[in-house]
Structure formats: C-alpha cells, structure tokens
Amino acid sequence: MGVLDYILAGVAAAFFGDPALALGPLVISWPILLVALGFFTGILIGATPGLSGPFAMALALPILISVFGFTPDALLPVLGFLVGVMKGATIGGAVPAILFNTPGTPDAFMTTLDGYPMAKKGQGGKALRVAHFASVSGDTFSDIVLFVCAPFLAISIEAFLGLPEKAALMILSLSFVAVVVGTDTYKGLLAACFGLMVASIATGTDTYPRLSMGSDMLAAGLPTIAVVIGILVVGEIFVSFEDMWRNAREKRVLQTIQDPGDSTLSMAERRKLLPFIGTSMCIGTIVGALPGIGTTLAAALGYAAGRKMHKESPPFGEGAPEGIAATEAANSAVSGANLIPALSLGIPGNVAAVFIILAADTIGGFNPGPSVFRFTADEVNPELVIAFALFTLMVVANLLNWTTGAWFMRLLGGLIRIPKQTLLPIVLLLTMTSVYVQNSNMSDVYVLLVFGAFGYGMRSTGIPVLPFVIAYILARPFETTVRNAFEASGSDPWFLFGGVISPILLALAVAIVLGAGWLRGESEKS
Amino acid sequence: MHRSAKLFDIVIGLFGSVFALVTLLIWIPADIDTGVIDVWRRNVRIGDAMLPTFAALIILGASVMIGVRALLNRASGTPRSMSWVFLISSLAIVVLSLFIMWKAGPLFVGLWFSGEEPYRKFIDTAPWKYTGFILGGTLMVFAFMALAGHRLKWRDAAMAFIATVIIALLYDLPFDNLFLPPNGDF
Numbered sequence: 001m002g003v004l005d006y007i008l009a010g011v012a013a014a015f016f017g018d019p020a021l022a023l024g025p026l027v028i029s030w031p032i033l034l035v036a037l038g039f040f041t042g043i044l045i046g047a048t049p050g051l052s053g054p055f056a057m058a059l060a061l062p063i064l065i066s067v068f069g070f071t072p073d074a075l076l077p078v079l080g081f082l083v084g085v086m087k088g089a090t091i092g093g094a095v096p097a098i099l100f101n102t103p104g105t106p107d108a109f110m111t112t113l114d115g116y117p118m119a120k121k122g123q124g125g126k127a128l129r130v131a132h133f134a135s136v137s138g139d140t141f142s143d144i145v146l147f148v149c150a151p152f153l154a155i156s157i158e159a160f161l162g163l164p165e166k167a168a169l170m171i172l173s174l175s176f177v178a179v180v181v182g183t184d185t186y187k188g189l190l191a192a193c194f195g196l197m198v199a200s201i202a203t204g205t206d207t208y209p210r211l212s213m214g215s216d217m218l219a220a221g222l223p224t225i226a227v228v229i230g231i232l233v234v235g236e237i238f239v240s241f242e243d244m245w246r247n248a249r250e251k252r253v254l255q256t257i258q259d260p261g262d263s264t265l266s267m268a269e270r271r272k273l274l275p276f277i278g279t280s281m282c283i284g285t286i287v288g289a290l291p292g293i294g295t296t297l298a299a300a301l302g303y304a305a306g307r308k309m310h311k312e313s314p315p316f317g318e319g320a321p322e323g324i325a326a327t328e329a330a331n332s333a334v335s336g337a338n339l340i341p342a343l344s345l346g347i348p349g350n351v352a353a354v355f356i357i358l359a360a361d362t363i364g365g366f367n368p369g370p371s372v373f374r375f376t377a378d379e380v381n382p383e384l385v386i387a388f389a390l391f392t393l394m395v396v397a398n399l400l401n402w403t404t405g406a407w408f409m410r411l412l413g414g415l416i417r418i419p420k421q422t423l424l425p426i427v428l429l430l431t432m433t434s435v436y437v438q439n440s441n442m443s444d445v446y447v448l449l450v451f452g453a454f455g456y457g458m459r460s461t462g463i464p465v466l467p468f469v470i471a472y473i474l475a476r477p478f479e480t481t482v483r484n485a486f487e488a489s490g491s492d493p494w495f496l497f498g499g500v501i502s503p504i505l506l507a508l509a510v511a512i513v514l515g516a517g518w519l520r521g522e523s524e525k526s
Numbered sequence: 527m528h529r530s531a532k533l534f535d536i537v538i539g540l541f542g543s544v545f546a547l548v549t550l551l552i553w554i555p556a557d558i559d560t561g562v563i564d565v566w567r568r569n570v571r572i573g574d575a576m577l578p579t580f581a582a583l584i585i586l587g588a589s590v591m592i593g594v595r596a597l598l599n600r601a602s603g604t605p606r607s608m609s610w611v612f613l614i615s616s617l618a619i620v621v622l623s624l625f626i627m628w629k630a631g632p633l634f635v636g637l638w639f640s641g642e643e644p645y646r647k648f649i650d651t652a653p654w655k656y657t658g659f660i661l662g663g664t665l666m667v668f669a670f671m672a673l674a675g676h677r678l679k680w681r682d683a684a685m686a687f688i689a690t691v692i693i694a695l696l697y698d699l700p701f702d703n704l705f706l707p708p709n710g711d712f
Binding site: 189196 | 531535538542549553554557558559560569570572573574575576577578580581582584585589607608609616620624659663666667668670671673675676682685686690697701703706707708709710711
C-alpha cells in the first residue's frame with residue numbers, strides 16, 4: 001500500500017468502519033458519532049467551573065471500554081470520544097472566563113483579563129466569538145503540524161535510532177517532564193520515580209509478580225485506570241473540597257451580564273485579529289510539542305507576545321479582543337501539538353495524551369510510537385490505518401468546532417450555573433462508579449481512593465502529579481526497551497553509551513536536570 | 527523560608543529516604559526473585575530488580591536533597607495548607623459511605639426475607655440492587671456538599687439523592703452487563 005492508500009483507508013475506517021445509525025442514505029459511523037458526542041460533552045465540561053477535560057476523559061474511559069469492549073472495533077469510537085472531549089474542553093473553558101470572570105479551565109485564566117471587561121461592556125457575545133475564532137484557528141493549525149510532523153518524526157526515529165537511543169530518549173523525556181512540570185526539580189524527580197516504582201508492582205518478566213508482598217490483590221496488578229484517575233482526578237477533587245471548606249462557602253452568585261451590545265464579528269475584525277492569532281498559535285504549537293509543558297505557559301507566552309504587538313486602544317487587560325485572541329490561540333494550539341510526542345514516540349506529553357495512550361493500551365491493537373508509522377507496501381499495517389483514522393476524527397472534530405462551536409458556546413452561557421460544591425461531590429461518585437463498573441470489583445475503588453489520597457498529598461506538598469502519571473505510563477515500554485537494548489548489545493554494561501546519539505541524549509538529560517533552575521528562571525521571566 | 531514549607535519538605539525528605547531505604551534493603555531483596563542482573567541459561571540479562579532499584583535510588587537522592595535543602599532554609603515554594611479536621615472528616619465520610627454501600631443491600635434483603643435468602647441472588651434485581659449504592663452514594667454526596675459548603679440543607683440532601691438515583695439509572699438501565707457498586711463483589 002502507498003501513502004495515499006493508507007490515508008484513504010484511515011478516512012474510510014473513520015467514516016464507514018462501524019455503522020451506528022442510518023439517516024436515510026446517510027450512514028453515521030460510531031467513531032463519527034462519538035467524536036460529536038465527545039466534542040459537545042467537552043464544551044459543556046470545559047465551560048463548567050471546577051471541571052475540565054481530564055474529568056470527562058476519566059469518567060468516560062471506563063464506561064466506553066465497558067460498552068465497546070476490548071475488540072479492535074472499540075478503538076476508534078473510544079479515541080474519537082477522547083479527541084472530541086479534548087477539543088471541546090479547550091474552547092469551553094473560555095465561556096465562564098468571559099461571562100462570569102471564572103476560568104472553566106486553568107489555562108483560560110488569561111482569557112478573563114480581557115474577556116470579562118468586554119462582557120461588562122455588553123460585548124460578551126463578541127468576546128465569545130473572538131475566543132472561538134482564535135481557539136479553532138490555533139487548534140486547526142496545531143493539528144496540521146501534528147499530521148505532518150508526527151509521521152516524519154516517527155519515520156526519522158525508526159530510521160536513525162536503535163534500541164539504546166530510544167531508551168536514552170525516554171530517559172531524556174522523563175527528565176524533561178520531571179524538571180519542567182512544577183517548580184522543584186527534586187520533587188519532579190521524586191514524582192517520576194515514584195511512578196516508576198508503582199508501575200513495577202506485579203510486572204516484570206519473572207513468573208513471580210514482583211513487589212506484590214504476597215498479596216493476591218497486588219499480584220493481580222494495580223488497575224492502571226484507577227491509579228491514573230485517582231492521582232489526576234480524585235486528588236484534584238479533594239484539594240478543591242478542602243479549598244472550598246477553608247474559604248467558607250464558595251456560593252458566590254454568578255453574575256449574568258446582560259448582553260445588549262454588538263455580538264457580531266465582521267470579516268474586517270477577524271482580519272485584524274489574524275497577526276495575534278498567527279503569533280500565538282506558533283508559540284502554542286512549539287510549547288505543545290515539548291512533553292509536559294502545559295497550556296497555561298503557552299497562554300501566558302501568547303498573551304505576553306500579543307501585548308508587545310498591540311498598540312491600539314483599548315489596551316490589553318481592559319477589554320481588548322486581541323488579548324482574548326492571543327490567549328485562546330496559544331492554549332488551543334497546544335492540544336494537537338501535544339500529541340506529536342505521544343503518537344510518534346509513545347511519550348505522553350499532557351493529560352489528554354495520557355488518556356489516549358491509556359485507551360490504546362487497554363483496548364489493544366494500537367501502540368502509539370515510532371512503529372505505528374511504518375509504511376509497509378506489501379502488507380497492510382493496521383496501526384497506520386488507525387493513526388490516519390484518528391487524524392480524520394480530529395479533522396471532523398475541527399469541522400464541528402468551526403461550524404457549531406460558537407453557537408454551542410453561546411448557548412452554554414445561560415446554562416452554567418451549578419455551584420462547585422454541589423457539582424464536585426457528584427463527580428466524585430460518578431468517578432467511583434465508572435471505575436467500578438469496568439471490572440465490578442470494589443478493590444478498584446479502593447485503589448482509586450488510595451491514589452486519590454496520594455494525589456491530594458502530592459498537590460498539597462508541591463510535588464507535581466504529571467511526572468508521576470507519565471512515568472507510570474512509560475515504565476513498561478521503557479523497561480522493555482532497556483532490556484532489549486541490553487540483550488541486543490551482547491550484555492554490554494555500557495550499552496547506553498555506545499554510538500553518538502545515545503550519549504548526547506543522556507548528556508542532555510543530565511544538563512536539563514542540572515540546569516533546571518536556569519530553565520525555570522527563564523520561563524518565569526518570560 | 528515559609529515555616530510550613532520547611533516542615534513539609536523535612537517530612538517529604540524523611541519519608542522518601544526511609545521508603546527508599548526500606549525498598550532497597552528489605553522490599554526488593556525479599557520480594558523479587560531475579561536481582562538487578564540475572565543469568566539465565568548462560569545469558570546475562572537485566573533482572574526484575576533493575577527498574578525498582580533505579581527508581582528507589584533516585585527517590586533516595588531526591589529525598590535527601592529535599593530534606594537537606596529544607597534544613598538549610600532554602601525554599602521550594604509555599605505549599606497549600608492542609609487541615610487535619612478536613613482530612614479526618616473526609617476519611618470518615620468515605621469510610622462510612624462505603625460501609626453503608628457494602629452493608630445496606632444484604633441488610634435489607636436479610637430483613638425482608640427473614641435471613642432466608644442470600645443477597646447474591648438479588649444483585650441484579652430491583653429494588654434490592656439499588657439500595658446499597660443509593661444509600662451510600664447519597665450519604666457521600668450530601669456529606670461532601672455539607673462539608674464543602676459548611677451547611678446542612680434539605681435541598682442539598684434532595685439534590686444528592688436525585689443525583690445518585692440518576693447516576694444509578696445512567697449505568698444500570700442502558701447496560702445489562704454492568705453492576706452498580708458493590709453488587710459485582712457478591
């Protein structure tokens with residue numbers, strides 16, 4: 001099969017692979033249906049203060065796997081839903097940021113700076129349109145970069161890197177994530193190695209499940225989804241509970257601002273925004289391609305760059321549409337680019353990528369990494385077909401975003417009223433239930449709660465949780481690669497230091513750890 | 527350096543160091559058969575102990591650095607403040623809710639059938655299958671609403687009940703093969 005055949009096979013798998021319903025002559029497949037469902041759910045969740053995309057992914061993943069099972073047919077609908085949520089939540093976060101001065105997601109904080117002043121002037125509708133236009137532009141650009149770069153990067157890695165170099169690359173990625181996420185290198189390393197340690201339990205090649213302490217529950221292996229959701233979601237819920245408990249009643253009445261003013265966005269106004277969007281989406285894409293660096297930094301950098309470019313009135317911070325555009329284009333451009341390391345290297349760069357890899361790993365049949373992009377001519381590489389089907393689903397989500405996103409965002413403006421202290425306890429019960437139903441085993445709920453407690457403790461003591469999760473997910477491929485590299489080298493103890501590339505990657509890893517203070521200082525300044 | 531930050535960092539340093547040392551000196555030798563390097567049929571290969579040993583060594587190094595840095599009053603940022611009252615209250619809510627979730631179903635079935643029928647027979651039969659989840663779930667949701675909002679309101683209790691019923695129906699009605707917690711464990 002040629003490249004074009006693979007692309008067409010991917011498009012066909014997404015559109016016609018698994019028919020769900022027929023509307024006359026129009027047949028809608030499960031993957032397309034789930035992308036749409038995920039997209040609207042994502043906007044709703046992103047627009048709800050206190051919730052974010054990872055919450056929806058965490059709740060949905062066990063349910064989707066229970067519904068669709070572990071068959072190859074399940075992969076595209078599940079991935080489609082996750083992609084839809086990822087994109088929906090990114091634009092949804094702007095709704096409460098603009099209308100209520102409450103960012104729905106952390107990266108939407110910068111959007112409040114100009115969005116809320118615009119809403120106070122009666123231009124909430126226009127601000128939402130600006131946010132949507134910038135967000136969807138940034139997202140689309142980032143996806144195009146992903147479609148081009150991920151296969152190219154994967155092919156290069158497969159061609160030029162052997163097993164020791166791949167192992168060294170994973171060490172470099174882990175070091176980078178440990179150092180860059182959070183504010184403390186040692187705590188980042190602690191979190192990453194704790195993730196490796198937890199991943200070691202009941203795995204390995206020996207018949208005895210290592211580190212299981214004779215416990216049947218541990219010997220069966222820790223349920224990956226419960227561990228990840230516990231750390232990421234339950235820990236965050238408990239931190240929010242405590243903050244609400246301490247701040248005594250977060251029952252602030254959300255102010256609805258009447259919007260009698262102009263809510264349209266003309267072509268001339270859109271053209272005026274383009275330089276800001278263009279700059280920010282490039283910044284967001286570059287930031288997103290680096291594992292572990294989140295949307296918040298991208299938004300801050302995009303806003304700072306936009307402020308330097310902006311000379312007109314009103315200035316940034318006082319209701320400038322350019323401020324919203326600069327922020328939203330940057331944080332939305334992160335989401336697609338974040339999948340570059342995930343799909344080409346198998347290294348998850350952010351929480352959304354963690355869930356996509358987790359879904360692929362749990363269902364099977366698709367192992368994100370360099371081997372996905374093998375363009376075999378004589379036989380079909382099914383993983384490559386799935387990769388192109390995933391790209392197709394991302395395009396579908398973008399088309400939905402362009403056509404219906406703005407309308408749905410404005411619609412939600414009137415709906416998001418539920419206070420956080422009412423919503424989060426319900427989300428906790430939902431999370432527990434969705435983790436339980438996958439295996440019908442209460443021990444999964446206990447694991448969820450125990451790792452929720454770890455997540456709470458880590459957040460409270462300044463230990464970042466993302467390095468833990470990424471190391472936990474990467475541990476198995478990392479160990480396998482190191483083992484294979486060692487055996488392939490003829491048991492050479494210096495196997496990681498042979499050649500040129502591997503020592504350079506390892507030296508970079510050491511340099512990143514040692515130069516963390518400088519790196520962080522630079523990013524704080526910027 | 528912030529006082530609680532210093533205390534937290536000393537605790538992390540101590541806890542991490544002890545955990546790493548126990549792992550390296552007791553847990554790994556006692557609970558992994560193959561060692562860091564393993565010889566199998568004359569092949570030298572990486573053993574199962576390699577990854578946890580590597581992780582524990584870095585945990586030890588990082589923990590010592592965090593602890594020493596705290597003792598030297600070198601800051602690592604201001605932590606969130608943690609409240610024991612909140613922690614104990616949350617733990618009590620979770621434990622009590624899960625206990626009720628576990629016991630309510632068997633208790634109601636036992637009372638209704640005078641102890642002659644096991645709960646296992648009713649794990650997929652309404653209304654018995656809902657009792658544990660709805661009672662335990664409602665308690666958990668309501669108690670956390672009350673804890674977070676510093677208030678006890680009938681409206682919250684009603685909302686917790688309705689939300690729990692909706693969650694139960696959401697999972698139970700469309701999917702025949704899914705069990706609500708804790709019915710799959712019986």
